[in-house]
Every structure is written in C-alpha cells, then in structure tokens.
Amino acid sequence: MPHIPANRFYLIFLCLLFSFSAFTQGLQWTADGNAYWVADKEGIAQVDFATNQKTILVTPAQLTPAGAAKPLSVRSFKPSADGKKILIFTNTQRVWRYDTRGDYWVYDLPSAKLRQLGSSLPAASLMFAKISPDGLSAAYVSKHNIYLEDLASGKITQLTKDGTDKIINGTFDWAYEEEFDCRDGFRWSPDSKSIAFWQIDASDVKYFLMINNTDSIYSYTIPVEYPKVGESPSVCRVGVINLKNKKTLWMNVPGDQRQHYIPRMGWAANATDIILQQLDRKQQESKIFTCKAATGVATQIYTEKDEAWVDVQDVWENAGGLEWINMGSEFIWASEKDGWRHYYRVSRNGQREVNITPGDYDVISSSLLDEANNTFYFMASPDNATERYLYRASLNGTGKATRITPMDQKGTHSYQISPNGQWAFHSFSNAGFPSVRERISLPDHRSLDGDDGVAAKWAKHDPGKNKVEFFQVTTSEGVTMDGWMVKPANLDTTKKYPVVFYVYSEPAGATVKNAWRTGSNGLYDGDMAADGYCYISLDNRGTPAPKGRAWRKAIYRKIGIVNIRDQALGAQALLKRWPWLDENRVAVHGWSGGGSATLNLLFQYPDTYQTGISVAAVADQLCYDNIYQERYMGLPQENKEDFVAGSPVTHAKNLKGNLLYIHGTGDDNVHFQNAERLVNELVKHGKLFQYMAYPNRSHGIGEGEGTSEHLKRMFTQYLQEKCPPGGREFQLGIKP
Numbered sequence: 013m014p015h016i017p018a019n020r021f022y023l024i025f026l027c028l029l030f031s032f033s034a035f036t037q038g039l040q041w042t043a044d045g046n047a048y049w050v051a052d053k054e055g056i057a058q059v060d061f062a063t064n065q066k067t068i069l070v071t072p073a074q075l076t077p078a079g080a081a082k083p084l085s086v087r088s089f090k091p092s093a094d095g096k097k098i099l100i101f102t103n104t105q106r107v108w109r110y111d112t113r114g115d116y117w118v119y120d121l122p123s124a125k126l127r128q129l130g131s132s133l134p135a136a137s138l139m140f141a142k143i144s145p146d147g148l149s150a151a152y153v154s155k156h157n158i159y160l161e162d163l164a165s166g167k168i169t170q171l172t173k174d175g176t177d178k179i180i181n182g183t184f185d186w187a188y189e190e191e192f193d194c195r196d197g198f199r200w201s202p203d204s205k206s207i208a209f210w211q212i213d214a215s216d217v218k219y220f221l222m223i224n225n226t227d228s229i230y231s232y233t234i235p236v237e238y239p240k241v242g243e244s245p246s247v248c249r250v251g252v253i254n255l256k257n258k259k260t261l262w263m264n265v266p267g268d269q270r271q272h273y274i275p276r277m278g279w280a281a282n283a284t285d286i287i288l289q290q291l292d293r294k295q296q297e298s299k300i301f302t303c304k305a306a307t308g309v310a311t312q313i314y315t316e317k318d319e320a321w322v323d324v325q326d327v328w329e330n331a332g333g334l335e336w337i338n339m340g341s342e343f344i345w346a347s348e349k350d351g352w353r354h355y356y357r358v359s360r361n362g363q364r365e366v367n368i369t370p371g372d373y374d375v376i377s378s379s380l381l382d383e384a385n386n387t388f389y390f391m392a393s394p395d396n397a398t399e400r401y402l403y404r405a406s407l408n409g410t411g412k413a414t415r416i417t418p419m420d421q422k423g424t425h426s427y428q429i430s431p432n433g434q435w436a437f438h439s440f441s442n443a444g445f446p447s448v449r450e451r452i453s454l455p456d457h458r459s460l461d462g463d464d465g466v467a468a469k470w471a472k473h474d475p476g477k478n479k480v481e482f483f484q485v486t487t488s489e490g491v492t493m494d495g496w497m498v499k500p501a502n503l504d505t506t507k508k509y510p511v512v513f514y515v516y517s518e519p520a521g522a523t524v525k526n527a528w529r530t531g532s533n534g535l536y537d538g539d540m541a542a543d544g545y546c547y548i549s550l551d552n553r554g555t556p557a558p559k560g561r562a563w564r565k566a567i568y569r570k571i572g573i574v575n576i577r578d579q580a581l582g583a584q585a586l587l588k589r590w591p592w593l594d595e596n597r598v599a600v601h602g603w604s605g606g607g608s609a610t611l612n613l614l615f616q617y618p619d620t621y622q623t624g625i626s627v628a629a630v631a632d633q634l635c636y637d638n639i640y641q642e643r644y645m646g647l648p649q650e651n652k653e654d655f656v657a658g659s660p661v662t663h664a665k666n667l668k669g670n671l672l673y674i675h676g677t678g679d680d681n682v683h684f685q686n687a688e689r690l691v692n693e694l695v696k697h698g699k700l701f702q703y704m705a706y707p708n709r710s711h712g713i714g715e716g717e718g719t720s721e722h723l724k725r726m727f728t729q730y731l732q733e734k735c736p737p738g739g740r741e742f743q744l745g746i747k748p
Contacts, residue, residue: 040091045432051086056098056119061435061451062460070098070119077117077126084117092143096121097163099143099150105136108186108680112195116141116152118163129161130154132168139183140196144204151198151207153182158198158209160255171207171253172260178237180212185246187239188212190681191639192275192324203283206252206305210277213247216270222678226707236680241634241641241655242648244270250277250288252305263303265290265310273639275324280360281340291322295643298322300345300362313362316347320568321643323348326377337383337407344368344381344388348561355388357407366409374558376400382433383407387455389416389429397557398482398494398526399442400424404455416457421470424527429454440466441528443496444478479541480531482524485550485589487581494524494557495550495582498531500739501541503592507739510597512540512731513583513621514549515613517575518605519567519644524551535601535625537728544738546593548586552578569646572612572633572658579609580617587620592739599623599735601727604682604711605630611660611671611690618668623735625727627674628682628711631690633659635683664693670734671701674723676709702730 040049047060049069056070075083084102091098097120104114114136116129130138133154141152143163150161156175161168172181181197188194198209219235239245247269251260263286265274273291280287286303300314316322325346334343337357345358350367353374358365369375373394379402380389386407393399401417402425417425423442430436436454441447448469451460459465479498486492500509514533516523524530533540533547540547551557552575554567567574587595598621602610607629614624630636633655634648641655648655656662671694675687687705694701704726709715713723 039428039437040089041430043093043095043431045430045434048430049089049091051089055083056086056089061430064451064460069121074119074124074126075100077128087111087114090143092147093145094147097143097147099141101141103136107139108189110195112183113137113139116150118143118150120163127166130159130168131166133159140198142198142200144200145202146204148204151200153198156180156183158182158207158253160207169258171255171258172209172211178213178215178217180214182209184210185212185214185217185237186680187246187637187639188248188273188275191637191643192273194275199278201279201283201305205255205283207255208250208252208277208279208286208305210274211249211251213249215247216244217246218243220683222680222684224678224708234678234680238680238683239638241636241638241645243638245273245293245638248272248274250274250286250303252286252308261305261308263288263301263310264308265301265303266312267292278334280334281336281343287334287343289324291324293642294647295321295639302360313360314345314358316349318348318565320565325353335378335381337381344378346375346378351561353558353561355390357409368407368409369405369413370409371413372560374560376558379427380429380431380433381407385433387433389427389433389454391425391427393558396422396526397551397559398496398524400426402427402457416455418457418467421466422526424525438466440470442478442526443480443482443528443530444475445470445473445528447528482526485582485585487578487585489577489581491553491578491581493550493552493578493582495548495586496524496531498541498547500544500546501539504739505592506742508592508594508597508742509544509546509739510599510735510737511546511548511583511586511593512735513579513598513600513613514547514606515579515600515602515609516604516606517552517555517579517602517609518571519554519556519564520605520640522551522555522557523549523606524557535724535727536731537724540737543732550579550582552582554578568644569651569654570658571644572608572660576609576612576616580613580620583620594740597622597735599625599731601625601627601731602629603627608660611673612658612663614669614671615660615663615666618666622669623671623731624669625672625674625730628676628679628713629660629673629686629690630682631660631686635686635689661689661693664690664699665697667694667697667699667701670730671699672704672726672730672734673701674704674706674713674726676706676711676713678708678715679711681711 047058055072057066057068059066072083087104088101089098100117102115104111107113116138119126137154139153143150158171158181175181183197184194198207214237217237217239220238221233225231250263253260271293277288290299298316299312301310301312303310336343341360342357345356354367354369356365356367376391378390387404389404391400392403403413403415405413426439428437436452438452439449448466450465481497483495484492554575587593600610600613600621607626610624610626611629613621677684706713
C-alpha cells in the first residue's frame with residue numbers, strides 16, 4: 013500500500029501483522045498465560061503477571077559469546093515451545109520496510125550454552141529462524157533458500173537449492189511484502205516432520221531500476237523486481253518438504269499461477285493438511301483450499317466474492333495459520349458479506365458457518381479466541397468510528413456483544429491478552445491524554461497497578477488541556493465525515509485565520525482517530541496553533557473507518573475522484589460553517605497517498621485550495637504496483653480511463669496556486685518516476701512550482717545526516733511564506 017511514514021504521522025489503525033515473523037509480536041507469554049518473558053539490560057527474564065515478580069533466566073554474561081567483549085544486543089527473541097530454549101535475533105539488517113535479516117543465536121536453558129545458528133553462512137544473512145515444535149531443530153532462510161539445522165550436532169542441511177534473486181523460497185518479493193504483509197514464508201508442521209513454504213517465481217517480473225548518482229563517481233543502478241499495475245503477478249506456489257527424505261511436494265492448487273495470489277497459508281490444525289487462501293488477479297474472489305501434504309491434492313472448501321475487493325484480514329495468526337476450535341473441526345473467518353465486518357465460525361468442510369459477532373457494526377480486529385471460556389474478545393466502536401474499545405461475545409453467536417472497556421474512558425484502547433484470557437496489558441489514550449499502560453485482569457477489567465493504573469491517572473487529567481476538537485461535517489452531496497480540528501491559540505472570531513488540511517484519503521489508512529498525537533504535525537517546526545493556523549483533517553469515503561462495507565468500498569475504481577470530491581466538499585462546508593476560516597488562505601499537505609490527494613485537491617479544486625505541500629506522491633496511478641492499484645481500481649486493460657481520471661498528472665494543467673513537491677530519488681515504493689512525470693506535465697503547461705528531490709532517500713525520506721531537519725524547515729518556511737499564519741481583519745467590513 014502507499015505508505016505513510018510512521019515517524020511522521022500518528023495514523024493507520026489497521027496495523028497488519030500477518031505473515032510477519034513471530035519476532036514482531038513483542039510480548040511473549042508463557043504457555044499457561046500467567047507470565048511473560050522480557051529482554052532488558054538485566055538479560056532475559058520471566059515476569060509473573062499477577063505479582064509482577066521478575067525472575068532472571070539469562071544474564072548478560074550468559075548472553076556474551078565466547079571471545080566477545082559484550083553481550084548480544086537482543087533485537088527480539090522467541091522461546092521454544094517447551095520453554096527450554098530461547099531463539100535470539102541480533103545484528104539485524106533492513107529488508108525493504110523492516111529489519112528482517114540478521115544473526116540468530118540459541119540459548120539452551122538447561123545447559124546454559126549459547127551458540128550461533130548458521131555460523132557457516134554469511135553474517136547477517138538469516139531470516140525468520142524458528143525452532144521446531146519438538147525443540148530439536150531450527151529452520152531459517154538465507155539467500156532465498158531454506159536451511160535446516162540440528163540443534164544438538166549443529167549439522168546444517170540445505171533444503172531448497174534453486175533460490176536466486178528471482179526464485180524466492182521461504183520469503184517474498186517486494187509486492188507481496190508491501191501489499192499483503194507477507195514476509196515470513198515457511199511454516200513448521202505440528203509434528204516437526206515437514207515444512208510448508210511459499211515459492212515466488214519473479215522471473216517474468218521486470219526490474220525497475222533506481223539510480224544512485226552520489227555514492228560513487230560513476231552512477232549505478234539498483235534493480236527491484238516490481239510488477240507495475242497491469243503487469244502479471246509473480247508466480248506463487250506452496251510446497252511441503254518432507255524432512256525425512258528432503259523432497260518437496262507442490263500443492264496442486266487449481267488455476268493459472270500467473271493470475272492469482274496466495275496471500276495466506278498454514279497447517280490446518282494437524283500435520284497432514286495445509287489450508288491456504290487464493291485470491292484472483294482482481295482480488296474480488298477469495299477461495300479457501302485444504303491440501304493434503306502427502307499428495308498435494310487440493311479441495312476448495314469456501315468461497316467469497318465482492319463486487320469491489322475482498323480484504324486479506326487478520327484471522328490468520330502470526331504463526332501463519334487460522335484459529336481453530338472444536339478440536340480442529342471449525343475455524344474462524346472474517347467477512348463483510350452482510351455489509352459489516354464480522355467474524356464467523358466455519359466448519360472444516362466449509363458447509364456450515366455461524367456469525368459470532370452479529371449486529372450493525374464493524375469488528376475492527378480480533379483480540380483473543382478463548383475457547384475454554386466460550387468467549388471471543390475483539391475491538392469495535394459501534395457508536396464512534398474514531399475510537400476503539402474491547403468487547404466480548406460468545407462463540408455460539410447468541411446474545412449481544414458486551415463492552416469490557418470502562419464506559420468513561422473515551423478514546424483509543426489496545427489490549428495484549430494472555431492465552432488463558434485471564435490477564436491483559438491495557439493501553440489507553442485520547443487526543444488530550446498521553447498513552448498509559450497497565451496490567452488488568454479479565455473479564456472484570458480490574459487494574460493491578462493501583463495509582464499507576466489508567467483509571468487513577470485518568471481521574472487526575474485536565475480535560476481543559478485538550479486542544480483537539482472532534483466534529484462531523486455533511487457535504488452538499490449528503491456525505492457525513494468525521495474530522496478533528498486544532499484551532500488557533502487565542503482565537504478571535506472577528507478575524508480570519510488560515511486553515512491547513514492534513515490528508516491521506518485512500519483505503520490504506522485513516523487520519524481521524526481519538527488518540528494521543530492526533531492534531532500534531534511532525535513536519536512543522538514550531539506550534540501551528542500558537543502561530544495562528546487552524547489545523548484540520550477529515551476522513552472521506554474509502555478510508556478504512558469502521559462504518560460498514562459501503563463506506564469503505566465506495567472508492568472502488570474511483571481513487572482520485574470520490575475521495576478528492578469528499579475532501580473538497582467537506583472543506584467548502586467548513587469554510588461556510590466557520591466564517592473565521594480564511595477562504596483565501598487554504599493549504600493542504602500529505603505524504604504518499606496523502607501526497608497524491610494533495611496534488612489532486614490543488615489541481616481539481618484550485619478555487620478552494622491555494623497552497624499544497626505534497627511528499628512522495630503517486631502522480632500517475634499507472635506507475636504503482638499491481639497488487640494495490642488493481643485491488644482498488646481494477647485492471648487498466650479493462651478500465652484504463654479510471655486510472656487516468658484519478659491521476660494527478662491528468663489535472664496538473666489546472667494548477668493556479670502554490671505547490672511544493674518533494675520526493676526521494678531512491679524511493680522503492682512510489683518510484684521517483686512519478687515526480688519526473690509530474691514535473692514534465694507542469695512544465696508543459698507553464699506552471700511554476702517549487703521542487704525538492706532528496707538523493708537516494710527512500711519513501712520515508714529519513715536517510716542521511718540532516719535530512720529530517722532539512723525537510724521540516726523547508727515545509728515550515730514554504731507554508732509560512734505561501735499561506736501566512738495569524739489572524740487578519742475581515743475584508744470589506746464583513747463580520748461573522
């Protein structure tokens with residue numbers, strides 16, 4: 013998806029964790045759920061949840077390799093299933109978005125021995141290492157091949173041997189990683205006798221060449237296999253390696269491998285069957301198959317279709333499989349089939365299903381399936397799309413869901429619930445209340461932290477310090493949007509003040525959220541309110557707010573049209589509602605998809621917006637990747653006119669106001685060619701604008717000494733120059 017850099021903006025409530033390594037989970041619960049593991053300066057410890065008593069399991073000295081001067085820097089760790097070993101991830105390296113490559117070490121608790129995995133392989137080349145369920149072996153990826161290592165003898169066996177830059181085993185190419193959150197690409201069988209894995213064949217995917225002009229006298233290219241919209245996907249298949257004979261059997265999934273995706277896969281609650289999800293090229297039909305690991309025979313058990321698109325959702329555990337109940341005879345599935353996002357229990361053959369969260373509201377995400385107590389915990393906010401609360405429902409689908417979060421704590425909540433459903437870490441914040449974390453018991457939501465708990469701190473907070481105001485606005489076309497606003501300090505309604513809109517507007521993220529940091533602008537060097545700006549953000553149709561399927565999918569084939577019109581008409585309605593907003597000083601800014609929206613607003617509604625600052629925008633939708641753009645826009649071979657109509661380059665000739673355009677030349681996500689195409693179009697039509705290209709910076713434009721500070725100063729100076737801050741007297745004697 014077009015990415016909004018996390019270090020720039022609070023945002024995106026959909027934090028997808030699918031298929032990422034178990035190391036991203038952070039909190040490691042013990043098997044019984046009554047304690048958790050932590051790594052800190054004291055080493056690795058186990059903490060009893062109820063008493064908060066900490067027991068050191070591994071000291072820094074024990075984490076120091078032989079001959080080393082200091083202990084390993086533990087980036088993350090994972091205990092083995094039996095709790096006798098600890099897998100440690102260190103010396104990490106970035107792969108596209110995250111640090112998923114590095115070195116792995118195993119610490120054996122009974123023997124107090126520390127040793128490195130894959131020591132004969134290149135340093136920092138291992139990815140997604142996992143100890144087998146029986147604790148005897150480990151598997152990992154290096155250089156696009158999967159390896160097996162015996163933990164007793166240290167013997168390493170290469171399981172796949174065809175891995176190259178184009179044949180990718182056990183991990184994924186750029187597009188799968190960016191758009192499906194697929195990174196960790198192999199799964200141990202429950203009996204430790206097999207490994208299921210993805211193989212991506214990107215042989216026919218063209219390289220996009222980025223150019224580095226600065227790190228040597230002669231420039232050189234950086235190739236990225238990147239399937240542009242309209243280009244066929246990379247070939248994907250799933251294989252199972254029999255660890256006894258080291259042979260791979262490929263699952264016989266029907267269909268043209270070049271015209272579908274397999275974004276999810278795992279073991280089907282046993283060691284004999286694989287379950288996987290297949291999406292068609294346009295991502296409008298989702299099929300669920302079970303496959304026999306020994307024969308490869310695939311059986312379709314479940315199908316779902318949508319006239320827009322089917323979301324790849326969070327029903328898959330981080331370990332890679334579905335959540336199963338009733339001794340593996342049923343699994344949990346998420347669907348929008350009734351117009352709302354709900355969770356269903358589906359029989360293993362797909363013939364029976366029960367909605368376990370019925371009602372006219374969206375389930376935002378699952379929190380815990382507690383089969384022992386017939387309870388499903390989930391996040392929702394039926395009455396306010398800007399907030400998040402914990403609910404629970406029975407697994408039989410009867411009765412009404414019950415809110416667990418205290419009613420007086422309005423804002424955004426998150427929970428990390430123990431496997432036994434008795435405990436949770438609870439975090440809470442809102443726009444005027446910094447995030448507070450506490451330990452609680454469930455289902456009574458009782459704090460174990462006393463005066464350090466959320467309720468105690470919430471009771472002492474001063475609501476008068478909250479400068480963020482939430483509101484709704486209805487456009488002339490009857491669309492009601494949520495929004496937030498930070499008014500100018502010492503507002504004098506007899507004067508007019510400039511307004512700055514922050515936008516994203518696409519299906520990958522929402523900006524209007526009642527959470528800490530909302531209303532702040534990390535790109536502004538100073539205090540916008542104190543300087544005399546009004547700062548506003550709106551969430552249009554098409555953003556992933558919990559407002560039902562129709563709201564989210566109204567944007568299908570209309571990115572750059574529906575979202576832009578909603579934003580513009582919303583701005584126009586607010587300018588009428590609050591006469592102290594200066595209609596002659598209206599600015600807009602955004603990054604990535606928000607950068608695209610900024611351009612489209614400035615070009616399509618030049619009489620509403622006078623100033624825009626756009627960063628890393630998709631200026632031409634035909635230049636972005638196939639998975640994202642085809643999901644929301646269709647295929648350009650069938651409806652190219654929609655891609656053209658929604659692209660900023662199409663409307664660049666209409667620029668009247670002030671534009672600052674910023675892009676990194678090393679952006680592997682939204683390629684720099686977008687900037688060059690936009691510049692050509694603006695030049696063609698004689699439009700004057702300001703332009704900043706950061707050499708070799710990626711999509712987040714964070715690399716290089718002084719870069720972030722430079723970007724911040726440039727943003728602030730341009731905004732203040734083109735959209736001057738502060739109140740001005742009403743013109744012509746007109747009073748509000």
